[in-house]
Amino acid sequence: MAYLLHSPLCLLIAQLVVIIVTARVLGVLARKIHQPLVIAEVVAGILLGPSLLGLVAPDIKAALFPAASLGILGMLSQVGLILFMFLVGLEMDLGLLRGRGRASVLISHTSIVVPFLLGTGLAFYVYPTLMPEGVAFSSFTLFMGAAMSITAFPVLARILTERRLLRTKVGAVTITCAAVDDVTAWCILAFVVSIVRATALTEAVVTTVLAVGYTLGMLLLVRPFLARLAARNTGREGLTQNIVAVTFVLLFLSAWATELIGIHALFGAFLMGAIIPREGGFARILAEKLEDIVVIVLLPTFFALSGLRTQVGLLDTAEAWVQCALIILVACVGKFGGSYVAARVTGLGWRESAALGILMNTRGLMELIVLNIGLELGVISPTLFTMMVLMALVTTFMTTPILQVVYPPEALAKDLLEPPLADKRVTLPEGFSVLMCVALDRSGPGMAQLAGALVGKQTASDRLYGLQLHRPAERTSSLLEDEDAAESPSALEPLLARSRDHGLAVRPMSFVSREPARDICSVAEVKDVDLILLGWHKTLFGQAFLGGTVHDVLKNAQADVAVLVSRDLQAVRRVLVPFCGSPHGRVAVRLARRMAYAAGAEVTVLRIRFRNADAPHVDAFLADIAGDRVKVVEAVDDGNRATDLVVKAAQGHDLVVLGSAPLPIDQILSHCPASFLVVHHSERPGPVHRRPRPLTEPSTDATAHA
DSSP, X not given: OTTTTOSHHHHHHHHHHHHHHHHHHHHHHHHHTTOOHHHHHHHHHHHTSTTTHHHHOHHHHHHXXXXXXXXXXXXXXXXXXXXHHHHHHHHOOGGGGXXXXXXXXXXXXXXXXXXXXXXXHHHHHHHHHHSOTTOOHHHHHHHHHHXXXXXXXXXXXXXXXXXXXXXXXXXXXHHHHHHHHHHHHHHHHHHHHHHHHOSSHHHHHHHHHHHHHHHHHIIIIIHXXXXXXXXXXXXXXXXXXXXXXXXXXXXXXXXHHHHHHTXXXXXXXXXXXHTSOOGGGXXXXXXXXXXXXXXXXXXXXXXXXXXXXXXXXXXXXXXXXXXXXXXXXXXXXXXXXXXXXHHHHTTOOHHHHHHHHHHHTOOHHHHHHHHHHHHHHTSSOHHHHHHHHHHHHHHHHTHHHHXXXXXOHHHHHHHOOOOOOSOOSOOOTTOOEEEEEOSSGGGHHHHHHHHHHHHSSOOTTOEEEEEEEEXXXXXXXXXHHHHHHHHSOOTHHHHHHHHHHTTOOEEEEEEEOSOHHHHHHHHHHHHTOSEEEEEOOOOTTOOOTTOHHHHHHHHHOSSEEEEEEOSSOOOOSEEEEEEOSOHHHHHHHHHHHHHHHHHOOEEEEEEEEETTOOOHHHHHHHHHHOSSSEEXXXXXXXXXXXXXXXXXXXXXXXXXEEESSSSOHHHHHHHXXXXXXXXXXXXXXXXXXXXXXXXXXXXXXXXXXX
16 A cells, blocks of 8 residues: 555545545435435545544555645645636526515525524534634634525536426526525625634724725626627637636636635635626636536545545534534524525415425535635534534435425426417317427427327317426536537427427427436326327337337326337328227227328228137227228238238338237337337326326318318
8 A cells, every 4th residue: 555655646646536436436326316416425525534434444544545645635625616616606697686576585585694593593502512712702603604504506506407496486586596695605704704814803894895895896897808808709619728718817816816805715716707707608618618627526625625524423422413413403494494484475385485495405515615614714613513514414415305205296297387379278178188208309200290190280179298308417517508408409399390380389398307207207197198109219229119218108107108100200191000909909099090080091900800819899899980081901810920911001001000019019110111109008097187088089070181
């Protein structure tokens, strides 16, 4: 071990490798239990510190993180924090702080004032045992209030995105309140730090005056300069290295200035990021250049250093754990209680108010930054630091599972904001509704073509939805997510374009999903659709035709499901329905019959009769179905010839509609050149409000839709 770590550079490299690997491995586990990455990084830091590694392998911990090396690691983490706070400032849209209405102002201010007051009240209880010697009680009290007021804006924005809450009313209010909280809390913290560092009242006054002057100078002088710089130098080719260099020089000068003033370098980095113009992609390009190196390399060093400072073993008495529990309770009551009551006063419902309170209670990384500042200033003791770190972990960890209970997918689907249709008439109960789930843009036109064949000339009672689910991005910056979304065209666009060509009105929906099958079923249930329409795409790994997400939807959906294999489906004029009598096949026949009556399609039902099999109920069903627009022909399968029968009969047809069982779908799919619609009948009972609604043909004249 000594040979491997014989020089400071070797030691630093080894530390970075261990820190990054540990954080990434725990990050994978955190994602599996739907926790933000910051949880894994904080836990990784604690595991590498005296709380675990120092207990189980003290020699390894001493060799890997000797006290003499912590200075270098600390400076590296401080540089990482400066750059990260710059990124947080880039995320901060100052437009959110203007014109957001009484509700956001009241909630945000309440969620700051109540925790601050409770935090100062808590200081009176814990100061005899937890306040370091030589610290003024006023400084300790103010810092406790500021630490309790923090909300983790970056973590909160990530949770809102992944939980699909940004497009709901509560999401819009929460992100605004969090932005106001972040700015206000950092201003309070800057004031508290200036008070702590000041040795006299006059020095505190001077620090405050200089801080105000610095802020005004950044807003009135530096911000316009950056706006001109961005307008002249941001183009398709991006930013030159000289422009980026100028920006980073200003960043470090801003951090340097606030450190000299006495309000900490991180405040200067945050404000510099906040005044960067967002127009023209200037902020996005800077975030793109910084994010990976900061989030993957530099920021974990800060977590490791925090973990080395966190000593759970210091909580060695029952009184210490009681105090720790009290700190967690006060933190939750202050943030959740204050936000919830204020939200209720402004008129939000209990579910929205509870969700907002839970989200605002998220501390995450921002709390750790504040706590490390307090520990470095000596205003809090190592024991109190450990308690507060545990509080930050608990409040962040509880957010997602409690939010899942308060805002289950079913309730969330009801609140997703949808563009309204031009037709405001009330939806009639006899209409037909389809949820078209699009993963790739090439699936859309075929789905629109099929939907048009199912509803014919759309009326107000026919409801068509287009749903696109996005995989959660690994980007920390929402600026980069927004740009990725802007640069990659929506998969819904081809579907919407083809729908407009056919005079169909489709409600588009698009959001981030970690569990696409579950979310598809939830949206289908809330929208009370008759049919879930999925697309199918060949995978590189030979996935079964009805496997993966498709299989999960088939298993859990409360509506019938159809999977479309579109081979450039341009029209639905001639339809073939291979039919053996299964429940899935019956739904396939009914769907084809809708196409016949709604769009005038010519439907042929190929009745495949197995030798020596008598099925009078099937014959009766077909006799009822057959008519002037539906023709029934028979074929006998006398020895596994079903594939050949279907392939031969499909010649000249635009679409083949068949049940998901018992015919050999994979074989038919590989040999038949026509487009396919594989139909699966749902055997799960629907919700109580859902009426049984058989797929029958419209009562209108087919010639009107031909």
